[in-house]
Amino acid sequence: MSSLSYWHQSAQLPAFEKPQFPSARQTITTDICIVGAGIVGSSAAWHLAQRGHKALVVDMREPSLGASGRNAGMIVASVADNYREDVLNFGHDRAKALKELAVENRERLIDLAVRLNVPIWRSGFIYLADNLQEYEAFEEIAGQLNRDGFKAIYHAEDPLGRGFHGGLESPDEAVTHPALLNLQILLASNQELLPYTKVKGIEQNGDRVRLICDGIQIDCGRVLIATNAYTKTLFPEMTAKIQPCRGQIQVSEVVPMVVQRGLGSQFGYYYYRQIPDPARPGYGRWLMGGARNVNFESENNHYDESPTADVQNALTRYTKDYFPELAGIKIDHQWGGTMGFTKNHLPFIGRLPHHPQIGFCVGFSGHGMGLGHISALKAVEMLLDDRPAWPFMK
Numbered sequence: 001m002s003s004l005s006y007w008h009q010s011a012q013l014p015a016f017e018k019p020q021f022p023s024a025r026q027t028i029t030t031d032i033c034i035v036g037a038g039i040v041g042s043s044a045a046w047h048l049a050q051r052g053h054k055a056l057v058v059d060m061r062e063p064s065l066g067a068s069g070r071n072a073g074m075i076v077a078s079v080a081d082n083y084r085e086d087v088l089n090f091g092h093d094r095a096k097a098l099k100e101l102a103v104e105n106r107e108r109l110i111d112l113a114v115r116l117n118v119p120i121w122r123s124g125f126i127y128l129a130d131n132l133q134e135y136e137a138f139e140e141i142a143g144q145l146n147r148d149g150f151k152a153i154y155h156a157e158d159p160l161g162r163g164f165h166g167g168l169e170s171p172d173e174a175v176t177h178p179a180l181l182n183l184q185i186l187l188a189s190n191q192e193l194l195p196y197t198k199v200k201g202i203e204q205n206g207d208r209v210r211l212i213c214d215g216i217q218i219d220c221g222r223v224l225i226a227t228n229a230y231t232k233t234l235f236p237e238m239t240a241k242i243q244p245c246r247g248q249i250q251v252s253e254v255v256p257m258v259v260q261r262g263l264g265s266q267f268g269y270y271y272y273r274q275i276p277d278p279a280r281p282g283y284g285r286w287l288m289g290g291a292r293n294v295n296f297e298s299e300n301n302h303y304d305e306s307p308t309a310d311v312q313n314a315l316t317r318y319t320k321d322y323f324p325e326l327a328g329i330k331i332d333h334q335w336g337g338t339m340g341f342t343k344n345h346l347p348f349i350g351r352l353p354h355h356p357q358i359g360f361c362v363g364f365s366g367h368g369m370g371l372g373h374i375s376a377l378k379a380v381e382m383l384l385d386d387r388p389a390w391p392f393m394k
């Protein structure tokens with residue numbers, strides 16, 4: 001069962017039609033094929049166009065119907081975990097280089113959204129500590145970030161005055177309309193799109209690659225797989241590497257604005273913001289997402305995008321507990337989307353060892369808006385210039 005998001009409704013999606021192929025045996029020939037038209041595939045299409053390359057983008061649905069049109073639209077320059085954990089897990093130099101890429105991702109997306117006339121705001125983002133474990137780490141994390149030249153503000157007291165212990169603020173982060181941004185990047189790339197065409201198999205064909213799809217075959221020189229959570233359905237050997245995990249969101253009717261920033265707490269399991277209403281200054285919809293941790297069993301290892309009662313109730317409860325003036329607001333939209341989590345929460349960008357024409361850019365672990373656009377650039381450089389996708393690969 002599928003549930004469309006508020007973003008889909010406001011961008012009037014879905015908008016594309018299933019192509020009709022004159023013959024079931026038809027073969028389409030292209031130099032480069034991108035499988036997946038989410039933020040990663042669309043960004044790859046755009047980066048290829050900047051370098052003068054034509055590509056064919058194939059999606060089993062249409063742009064923005066995957067996670068890229070179902071998320072909270074927060075462009076936060078975080079990498080895998082918080083900066084202290086990333087330094088511990090990946091080493092200082094690598095964690096710093098990855099964070100620099102995430103900052104570059106944000107700045108490139110802000111520039112592009114402005115050029116493409118997609119709503120985007122440099123709202124900033126604050127992690128709010130509602131437990132002492134997080135609170136005690138914030139001062140140290142802010143210090144580490146500042147020493148490495150990244151902007152971060154430590155709040156020893158609750159910056160919102162709502163019962164949190166304190167906060168860690170990143171003032172330059174942004175929020176956007178994710179479905180529209182995804183779609184406009186793909187349209188601006190001017191690349192050919194084949195929607196509603198599922199790739200069911202990939203074969204080496206001499207020095208070329210053959211994609212077996214519903215109704216047609218695609219013969220291409222190189223292919224970039226940008227299927228994120230769905231990757232294991234095409235490559236069962238990736239099953240242990242990328243786990244599908246559902247995320248859920250609810251969006252209310254238009255209410256007075258009570259927050260201006262992107263906000264998160266409980267180790268990132270809750271995230272929320274408002275979507276300003278352009279027709280009514282000072283008003284906007286309340287967007288509350290997360291609560292996967294109330295029932296990992298029901299949220300992991302499937303592709304069902306339906307909202308569920310226990311997670312949605314937890315989101316409503318969080319709103320009521322910390323923003324009592326919003327208790328009882330009417331929820332207009334509830335939906336789910338499927339994220340693809342890797343073990344170390346870094347994306348997996350690389351090539352198949354025995355088939356170097358087949359590249360991957362997948363596994364965004366809930367951070368695809370924060371890392372997907374720059375990762376797509378690294379993947380394109382890897383495929384075109386024969387470069388390693390450093391620094392993501394170990």
Ligand SMILES: Cc1cc2nc3c(=O)[nH]c(=O)nc-3n(C[C@H](O)[C@H](O)[C@H](O)COP(=O)(O)OP(=O)(O)OC[C@H]3O[C@@H](n4cnc5c(N)ncnc54)[C@H](O)[C@@H]3O)c2cc1C
Pocket residue numbers: 035036037038039040041058059060061062063064065066067068069070071072073074075076197198199200226227228229230231233234246247248249289336337338339340361362363364365366367368369370371372
């Ligand atoms: C509820 C929720 C909230 C989130 N909030 C945020 C946030 O605020 N900030 C952030 O950075 N990230 C957030 N994320 C994560 C973010 O949405 C993803 O990391 C990002 O969208 C991944 O982009 P993608 O292009 O890799 O994947 P997707 O957008 O999922 O695109 C993959 C595409 O591949 C297509 N496809 C798959 N298999 C095939 C096949 N065999 N043949 C053809 N096409 C195929 C699919 O149809 C899909 O369109 C959130 C995710 C969810 C679900």
